Amino acid sequence: MKKKKQTISKELRMPHIYREDLEKIENLILNELKPREYKIETNEYEYEKVEQLQKDLGTAVDLHVQTYTPYLSIDFNKNSARVYSGDDDLKTMGAFDQIFSILSKKERRVLYYLSKVSVWVAPILFFAPIRALAEIDKVDNPKLWVVLGVVLVSALWWVIGFYSSLYKFSIIDFTYLKEKPNFIVRNKDQIILVVIGAIIGAIATIVFNKILF
Template sequence: YEDYETIVDEYRLETISDISKIKKSKTTNFSINAHSPHISLDISKNSASLYISNEDDLKLLGMFSKIDGIISKRISLLSVFTIPWIQYPVQLILWIIFWKLPIERFTIPESLFKASFLILIAIWILGGFWFNLRKYGLIYLSDSHSKLNFFQRNKDKIILLIIGAILGIGGTVVANWLYNKFF
């Protein structure tokens, strides 16, 4: 495609390689629109849409499938718990357990058991609402393979942590030995 438009936040890019010139590492607004034949990808804070003009065009359909596959793999694990067809049955199961579970099998009072179960249900429901309000699309503008991994980024901290742990263990052993010898 030679005739396309890329927008990242408020920046309109001439070519897709201009993404590297943006000083930000991540964004919530990203849009690519290609013309003739038309295909568009719009990702905003709360939604993502992918559109093609002709479903019979195999090239467009292949691009659509590839982009859809990439986006679908990037769904957060926590968002699975807020999908209505998962969240509502789990709530129903929790309510059934709450009302039908024989409490005599447990060694705690019935009121404490029911109160803790109500708190669990409230946390599930309120957590789902909170997560739905706070979730948003996030696009990283740099290649994840070019970043250093956790151990390379934190090598010095890990070495200091290991030295501190060894000194802590040694100090504990010495303190224990002194305590046992003199007391």
């Protein structure tokens, strides 16, 4: 009788990682996991070390880190991100947990959840005011502009959330965090969605309380 290997996979929520994160992971892999083979892949090239990744590459949405014997992969794509292990021995699982811990601290959780919510809530907020529009017969009625505001902001929320989740799920920055712009510039996507969510919440409350009912 022989025990079968158990694989493990954990999903990440819209990670945004920097060069120092890649270096931490590489150091852990080479010094603790010590695989037979280790490589980093982009859409166009394959690298043996993080130091070979030029800083002027800017950012990417696709990057893959793989080791063999034991097998472990870190996959960043434009619409998903995960850490996967094909081996379940103690050393591999220990490295797996440490790598996931490093990357989970780089998740853009606010953007992730707002993007998920926007897919379902924004369309409802977009179509619900149609009833109110049918009852407003004057162009200069302030209620008309409130309703139109809900429609436009909801549409914007949905577009940003949809685009972020499908095309910018993972962001890999090949420079160091300290070399990047300030917090507001780095997190503009999350801030925009938070502001939009707040505006929608305020306007929707007015609409549903004073117009629809």
